[in-house]
Amino acid sequence: MKLFTKLFAVLAAGTLLPLTAGASAAVPEPAAPEPVALKTAPYVDVTQEKPTLPEIAEATGQKTFTLAFxxxxxxxxxxMWGGEKALDDPAVxxxxxxxxxxGGEVAVATGGAMGPYLESVCxxxxxxxxxxxxxxxxxxxxxLDVDVEANIPxxxxxxxxxxLQAERGTEVSYTLRVQGDETGVDPYSLQVLQSAAAHGVDVTVNPMAMEFGSSKPWGxxxxxxxxxxxxxxxxxxxDLSDADLKAKLGVTPMIGRNYNGNVFTQDNARQLVEWANTNKIGLLSFWSAGRDNGSCPGGGVSPTCSSIDQQPYEFTKILQDFTG
Known part of the structure; x- marks a missing residue:
């Protein structure tokens, strides 16, 4: 086998070509998969055992998700998933x-509300x-989704x-904190985007439309x-047109009860979908599919339910009317 390794390299199926003495066969890095457009991608906390991605897909027909964190x-x-579970964990x-x-696909999110951020420790x-x-x-x-809720380099x-984009053509989104309904993302998040533009990173801008102050009805x-x-x-x-900018915009509310006391309802979700379709934005998501059930109506904010009266996966199904 050593002699054959030195003399031949398999460069195409069924084709053997000789190598010069002392040369070794170069094994090219596998090509990255072509990104499939994710128009709706609810977040799923994969550090929780339930619900699983196949379960949600079977119940709703939803096939695209953002895996956190x-x-x-x-x-x-x-x-590591959640900083504790191995990246190659067989359950995930x-x-x-x-x-x-x-027929589904996933985006993977880094960052979030907890640490340590990869972006800070690398x-x-x-x-x-x-x-x-x-x-x-x-x-x-x-x-790849980079969820920025703390300062990063x-x-x-x-x-x-x-x-990463130069090598693989990876689709990248920045999920960012909203300061207010009249101001948009907070000043630090704006600096992150300015840096992205300076480095030539093509990003979807995904404001976390949750937990900010407003006197308006929540929708x-x-x-x-x-x-x-x-x-x-x-x-x-x-230099981008309005249509191109809208195609780079995402929106991610928190369904049901928010920590600030506001409630994002099913009617709010329909209102958002109508606006998103009219404006042809690039992405709709929400936090989170694991909360998309009515098992604790009237309760406080929970990671496993929306705290409002709703049908199972009702928000997931409403957002499926988003066509982009």
Whole structure:
């Protein structure tokens, strides 16, 4: 076998070509999958055992999701689900495989409300790039969502994202905090986007339309926050048309009861879908599919229910009317 390894390399099925003495066969890196457009991608906390991706897909027909969250770990720049569960955990990867067998696809989110962020513990852009590649290789995805709810070394992150897109064509979204319905994302989030533009990163801007103050009815407030974010985007990408900017905009509310006391209702969801279709934005999502049930109406904010009266997966089904 050693002699044959030195003399031949398989370069195409059924084709053997000789190698020069001392040469070795180069094994090209597997090509990244072509990104499939994710128009609606509810967040799913895959650190929870239920509900699973196949269960939601079977119950609703929803086939695209955003998996939350990959963090750093005690080992530092080592990506893990929730910072504790191995990236190649068979329970998580098994769900993804089953979902794909049903025709589905996933984006993977880093960051979120908890730490440690990969973006902070990976010391260089190349180290962070390597961590991002591990995430995409493990899940077979080519969609990455960076959820920024704490300060990050933004130029380092955007350098890594620019390299990732240059190598793989990865679709990238930034999920960002909203300051108010009249102001859009907060000043720090705006700096993150300005850095992304400076580094040439092509991003979807996904404001978290939740937990901000407003005197408007909550459905109106969510839409106003999205419109204000769109105005901010015009200042960052002045050469893009209105239609192109809208195609780079996402909106992610928190269904049911929010921590600020407001309630995002089923009627609010329908209102948002109508606005999103009229404006042909790029993405609708929500936090989260695991909360999309009415098992605790009238209760406080919960990670496992919406705290309002609703049918199982009612919000998931409403957002399926979004056509982009």
């Amino acid at each position: 990959v963090l750093g770990s005690a080992a530092g720049c080592t990506p 990867l098994g769900q993804i495989e089953q979902l794909r067998a049903q 010391g260089t852009a190349d180290e962070l790039l390597g961590a991002y590649k591990q995430i995409l290789d493990a899940t077979g995805s080519n969609h 933004q130029d380092t992150v955007n350098e890594a994202l620019a390299k 109106d407030a969510v839409i106003a926050a999205a419109e204000s974010t769109l105005e901010q985007m015009k200042g960052i990408w002045p």
